[in-house]
Amino acid sequence: MTVTHGEARLSSTARRPSRPHRAGAVARRQRLVAYMLLAPAVLVLVVLAAYPLVFSGVLSFKVDPLYNPDVAHFIGWRNYEDLFDNKRFWKSVRLTLTWAAVVVTIQMVLGFFIAVLLDRQMRGAGLLRALFIIPVFVSPIAMGLTWRFIFEPVSGLANWILNTGFGLEKLSWLSHKDSALTTLMIVDCWQWTPFVALILLAGMQSISPEITEAARLDRVRGFTYYTRIVIPLIRPVIMVVILIRLVDSIRIFDLNWVMTEGGPGSATLMASVYDYTIFKQGHLGLMAAYGFLILILINIIVVAFLNSLYRTEKAARIAELN
Amino acid sequence: MWGMNTKQAINLLAVVVVILWLIPVIWVAINSIKPTNIINAPIPTFYSFTPTVEHYIEIFDRFQFDRAIFNSLVTVGVSTLIVMILALPAAYAVARMGLMRGDTWALVILSLRFMPGVVIVLPYFKMANWLGIHDTQILLIIVYVAFGLPFAVWILRGFLLDLPKEVEEAGRLDGLGWIQIIFRLILPMAAPGIAVTTIFTFVFSWNEYLFALFLTTSKATTMPVALQKTIDIYNVLWGSLSAGAMIQLLPMVIVVFLLQRHIARGLALGAVK
Numbered sequence: 001m002t003v004t005h006g007e008a009r010l011s012s013t014a015r016r017p018s019r020p021h022r023a024g025a026v027a028r029r030q031r032l033v034a035y036m037l038l039a040p041a042v043l044v045l046v047v048l049a050a051y052p053l054v055f056s057g058v059l060s061f062k063v064d065p066l067y068n069p070d071v072a073h074f075i076g077w078r079n080y081e082d083l084f085d086n087k088r089f090w091k092s093v094r095l096t097l098t099w100a101a102v103v104v105t106i107q108m109v110l111g112f113f114i115a116v117l118l119d120r121q122m123r124g125a126g127l128l129r130a131l132f133i134i135p136v137f138v139s140p141i142a143m144g145l146t147w148r149f150i151f152e153p154v155s156g157l158a159n160w161i162l163n164t165g166f167g168l169e170k171l172s173w174l175s176h177k178d179s180a181l182t183t184l185m186i187v188d189c190w191q192w193t194p195f196v197a198l199i200l201l202a203g204m205q206s207i208s209p210e211i212t213e214a215a216r217l218d219r220v221r222g223f224t225y226y227t228r229i230v231i232p233l234i235r236p237v238i239m240v241v242i243l244i245r246l247v248d249s250i251r252i253f254d255l256n257w258v259m260t261e262g263g264p265g266s267a268t269l270m271a272s273v274y275d276y277t278i279f280k281q282g283h284l285g286l287m288a289a290y291g292f293l294i295l296i297l298i299n300i301i302v303v304a305f306l307n308s309l310y311r312t313e314k315a316a317r318i319a320e321l322n
Numbered sequence: 323m324w325g326m327n328t329k330q331a332i333n334l335l336a337v338v339v340v341i342l343w344l345i346p347v348i349w350v351a352i353n354s355i356k357p358t359n360i361i362n363a364p365i366p367t368f369y370s371f372t373p374t375v376e377h378y379i380e381i382f383d384r385f386q387f388d389r390a391i392f393n394s395l396v397t398v399g400v401s402t403l404i405v406m407i408l409a410l411p412a413a414y415a416v417a418r419m420g421l422m423r424g425d426t427w428a429l430v431i432l433s434l435r436f437m438p439g440v441v442i443v444l445p446y447f448k449m450a451n452w453l454g455i456h457d458t459q460i461l462l463i464i465v466y467v468a469f470g471l472p473f474a475v476w477i478l479r480g481f482l483l484d485l486p487k488e489v490e491e492a493g494r495l496d497g498l499g500w501i502q503i504i505f506r507l508i509l510p511m512a513a514p515g516i517a518v519t520t521i522f523t524f525v526f527s528w529n530e531y532l533f534a535l536f537l538t539t540s541k542a543t544t545m546p547v548a549l550q551k552t553i554d555i556y557n558v559l560w561g562s563l564s565a566g567a568m569i570q571l572l573p574m575v576i577v578v579f580l581l582q583r584h585i586a587r588g589l590a591l592g593a594v595k
Contacts, residue, residue, distance in 0.1 A: 027420075030419055030420065030500075031419070031420070031421065033415075033419070033500070034415040034419035034420075034421045035415070035421070037411035037412060037414060037415040037419070038411070038412050038415040038416065038421070038427065040408050040411070040412070041408040041409060041411070041412035041431070041471060041475060042412070042427075042431070044408055044467065044468070044471065045431065045434055045468065045471060045472065048464060048465075048467060048468035049434045049437065049442065049468045049469075049472075050434070051445075052441075052442050052444075052445035052446060052449075052468075053437065053441065053442065053445075055444075055445035055448075056441050056442070056444055056445055059444060059445070059448075114339060117332065117335060117336045117339065118336055120329075120332070120333070120336075122333045122336075124337075126582065126583065128336060128337065128340050129582055129583075130578065130579045130582035131340050131344060132340045132343060133578055133582055133585065134344065134347060134575055134578060135343070135344075135346075135347070136578075137525050137529075137574045137575070137578045138347065138529075138570075138571045138574060138575070139528070139529035139531075139545070139546055139549075139567070139570050139571065139574075140529060140531065141529070141531050141546040141547075141549050141550060142350070142546070142549055142563075142566070142567035142570050142571060143346065143347075143350075143567070145549065145550065145552075145553060145563050145567070146346055146349065146350050146353075146563070146564065146567060147346060148553075149353075149560050149563070150346060150349065154364065155362065155363070155364045155365075155366065156366075157349060157366045160365065160366050190343070190346065194343070198585075202587045247436045250438075251438045251439065253439060253440070253531070253532050254531045254532065254546075257531075258531075258550060271438075272438060272439070272440050272532075275440045276440065279440075279444075279536075284444060284448075287440070287444060288441070288444055290440075291438060291440045291441035291444065292441060294438045294440065294441065295437060295438055295441050298436055298437075298438065299433075299436070302433065302436055306429070
């Protein structure tokens, strides 16, 4: 880099910490600048995200009909009590947790295998990865509606392939209460397995060649190579992917709403969609209460995860990424 | 097997998996240029039809998709710009300025991203009604800034931490002030990270549905909401839906294609740093 003389003089303060008390002053000034740089973002987040959160919390103790806001008043814990007394609420919690556990497990396992599959030197590997990441970036609405079309019982592509291609019975997919949730899971895994696979792949590719070479010399390969060397090394990446996917699965709304609206019956009525139906009935206080319960659930999971992650992360940090 | 060794067989498997995975996307593309009577025929076909642009015309004529595209571009574009302007200094501060508890700041900021949309949307809904800004682009821009900012800071921080520790030191030795160090050294070196973060912020809002559904009715409707209007109980227009979906998907696919390598790396960096 070239620096002209004039520019060098402009920034002479940074070059002058020769006397000892100046070093402290410079550090203090830098800290001040750091807080100034951080302040706008934090301020915006407090106003736009934290404040609405508090507002929602207050609302959850009120009765506040959407179509008749004038009668709004505080009712204490009634909204929460109503939820806990409601069978449908408990069913939606159960459904959501089952959903999250199943889809995240499938996505992690499948994503890991596909990452292994793509973690190799071959011509066109970059192109393959670029193609594979597409599902992550396409809109869940566009694809959810398209999947609905694919799962049409009579003329859909899925049944046609089953029937004509493999000679199997046609399935009811989204239109039956026993198969709707599984069908949704298939679509969610279609969309998010590539996300998991590509982050794990990036983690795998950051393992230094020396480690790979040492493993090869020690004849550690195949299954053992992955369980003994790769997985421990990329553990922080794995944990963060699980965390992101877990939170997003619990919050699931888009796919759930455009593909089934919680039906048939209440077979796929998961937390966010259930909360939206409460909104449509106009019970804003009740909606806020349920939203808050989802938030608490997510926070418990996040805190538990981050605890276990940061306890080991410092020790097991991947050397090459530093 | 057929003269292939194991390595070639695995390569072939990788190719097959990826192609099978993309069938739904290919299916949208094909249906968007298929005549309606063939779309509704009981036997699906991938190729035996005469291509048509009727659905692309219909999505504009009947569903005002031009307005949806315009709204999406404005709300998502402006909010992404604001997010980046706020996120860059913040990420730099938590990543490289020796801020006390920089990690904690980053975590607190990220934790806001974990809020369920249904909790946050309600206050905005009420606020919009008081202020009379329901169904406006301003409202969506505000919400998208709130939701895009945490993740943007998080990913950028990963990229900035990944730059060599000596950058600022070298700049200082060359006599640069910190403003110059940021603009002449850090920003150019972090360019891929900035690009990836911009893409992520853009895509999240571009595909966002819940807020758009709650906070718009007709004037400020974005593409995902407009898209859903092609489907109601009486009338399922698969052709128009596919055409609209293509218009929404294509720009994302192109951008992702160009930045694929950096995207996965960026997420992994955010994860381990």
